[in-house]
Amino acid sequence: MLTIENLDCRYGQVIAVSGLSLEIAKGELVTLIGSNGAGKSTTLKAISGLLKPSAGRILFEGVDITGASPREILARGIAHCPEGRRVFPQMSVEENLEMGSFLRRDAAGIAADKARLYERFPILLERRTQAAGTLSGGEQQMLAISRALMSRPKLVLFDEPSLGLAPNIVERTFDIIRQIRSEGTTVALVEQNAYAALELSDRAYVLEQGHMTLSGPARGLLADPHVQSAYLGTSDAIPVN
Amino acid sequence: MTRWLPHLFVLFLASVPLWMTDNYILHILITTGIFIIAAMSLNLLLGYTGQLSLGHVAFFGIGAYASALLSLGFEAHIAPGLLVKVLPKPVWFAMLGGIASAAVCGYAIGKLAFRVRGAYFVIVSISFAEVVRLVALNWVELTQGPMALNNIPALKLGAAGLELSFLKKPMVYTLVLAVAVLSYVLIRRLVQSRAGRAMIALRENESLATSVGIDVTAYLVLATVVASAIAGAAGALYAHYVRIVDPDIFLFIYTVTMVIMVVTGGKGTLAGPIVGGVLFGLLPESLRAMAMPPEVQWIAYGVLMVLVVYFLPRGIVPAINERWGAGEATASPLRNLVVAAKARS
Numbered sequence: 001m002l003t004i005e006n007l008d009c010r011y012g013q014v015i016a017v018s019g020l021s022l023e024i025a026k027g028e029l030v031t032l033i034g035s036n037g038a039g040k041s042t043t044l045k046a047i048s049g050l051l052k053p054s055a056g057r058i059l060f061e062g063v064d065i066t067g068a069s070p071r072e073i074l075a076r077g078i079a080h081c082p083e084g085r086r087v088f089p090q091m092s093v094e095e096n097l098e099m100g101s102f103l104r105r106d107a108a109g110i111a112a113d114k115a116r117l118y119e120r121f122p123i124l125l126e127r128r129t130q131a132a133g134t135l136s137g138g139e140q141q142m143l144a145i146s147r148a149l150m151s152r153p154k155l156v157l158f159d160e161p162s163l164g165l166a167p168n169i170v171e172r173t174f175d176i177i178r179q180i181r182s183e184g185t186t187v188a189l190v191e192q193n194a195y196a197a198l199e200l201s202d203r204a205y206v207l208e209q210g211h212m213t214l215s216g217p218a219r220g221l222l223a224d225p226h227v228q229s230a231y232l233g234t235s236d237a238i239p240v241n
Numbered sequence: 242m243t244r245w246l247p248h249l250f251v252l253f254l255a256s257v258p259l260w261m262t263d264n265y266i267l268h269i270l271i272t273t274g275i276f277i278i279a280a281m282s283l284n285l286l287l288g289y290t291g292q293l294s295l296g297h298v299a300f301f302g303i304g305a306y307a308s309a310l311l312s313l314g315f316e317a318h319i320a321p322g323l324l325v326k327v328l329p330k331p332v333w334f335a336m337l338g339g340i341a342s343a344a345v346c347g348y349a350i351g352k353l354a355f356r357v358r359g360a361y362f363v364i365v366s367i368s369f370a371e372v373v374r375l376v377a378l379n380w381v382e383l384t385q386g387p388m389a390l391n392n393i394p395a396l397k398l399g400a401a402g403l404e405l406s407f408l409k410k411p412m413v414y415t416l417v418l419a420v421a422v423l424s425y426v427l428i429r430r431l432v433q434s435r436a437g438r439a440m441i442a443l444r445e446n447e448s449l450a451t452s453v454g455i456d457v458t459a460y461l462v463l464a465t466v467v468a469s470a471i472a473g474a475a476g477a478l479y480a481h482y483v484r485i486v487d488p489d490i491f492l493f494i495y496t497v498t499m500v501i502m503v504v505t506g507g508k509g510t511l512a513g514p515i516v517g518g519v520l521f522g523l524l525p526e527s528l529r530a531m532a533m534p535p536e537v538q539w540i541a542y543g544v545l546m547v548l549v550v551y552f553l554p555r556g557i558v559p560a561i562n563e564r565w566g567a568g569e570a571t572a573s574p575l576r577n578l579v580v581a582a583k584a585r586s
Contacts, residue, residue, distance in 0.1 A: 085449070091441065102439070102453050151454070
């Protein structure tokens, strides 16, 4: 579904990603793990068009989307859930959801999707008119995920969905991501919480300083000694989830 | 009830020329009204897209100069050996020309400046206003420089026999009120539309706005064009009211005044620039009426400004909304915050 070939990304002179190639098949859940500055978020930004790659190609469903505008890429079916501030704080919950369908014109379909998401996350319905900035971290996360789904994506990119959330909310978030995948949406996940991400994923890529150093089935990586020492703590440590 | 308040307010304002005979007070109301129109246009940029245009007076001045020049006619060398000659045009046409000129400049500045945003936009807008002021000062052939454009005709509408002249103050007042109401309605429609939501989204979180498919630069340019057209309209009204335009129209202090009106009234609210404009437009004159010496007037002005900013940091209108929960007709973010606060307590 998504193919990346020899991707190079730089911020000015700083090389963030270099010679990265990866592949995501339809219906898969693929994780990129790596430490800070490994180039994970940069890769997602290049896929969604927020950042222009300096070299390489990105193909989505056989179409070259390298350097296309975020608008165009979203319209093709890739939604990006960026890290950090996840919502429009002064807009209401409902307005936030509607922003997710900004490019869609089918009012009836939008209303139906909204209703479906409210059914799935009743807390959002309860807080429908409330400013999104007043929601708790977990509620904002539900809202951000719902907003991404409002564009009816074929592929969703999640950037650090567990960042800054309480452990029970992290678990809930990963449950939702698993559900999204089971409904047929392809998912690419970037995570520092490597253990939880690998448990969830089909396959994973390990990025280190802009290069891909390891890849393979997630189960296999969980058992890999290098991954264990670098990302999961020592092999006998109890993973903190 | 609150639904009808704005209409009643406009009706009251419209009735002023019928009973107000004091020309001095009408003059103050006219100049305040013109400033409020300009402040409303600045609010579209500053309040809704979050971009501070510190050269906003440029669009006001361009509207004034273009409208005045078109109505007077002019001859000027655009390039060596290229003489452009324009015969005097009817004032209504000149005013539309002034609005269009300001809008075109807004488009150019928007395209140029929004490649970068934030602080860079502030710098580009300040520089633009200063460049325009220097052009107005030094291109004597076109603008008369510091000698100013004089004898600018007042607006006349209709044919002979049934002619409306906007020379006298009551008529000018009505015209300014009409343009103000029109601008308000236009801005309200814009900010409540899909485009308006895109503007608010990019103010709130630009990278997120981009990721939901909003072409951020396009909406910023749109906001700049509309804002500069409205500021140009205010400038055109000014030119044909005071009937003299000189380069001092581009002074930085006028931009600052507009910013004060928007910020104290409440940026990002529709009523904010009106409340701030009434307060800081009428204040200097009312202080003068109280026979205060000028330096005391300015101290009072400054003190009031500091008090408003200190006690109502988000402006008067948001404070009122919060206090009484009476939101604007829009699903305003502030009302949402109020609702949220109530829900929590």
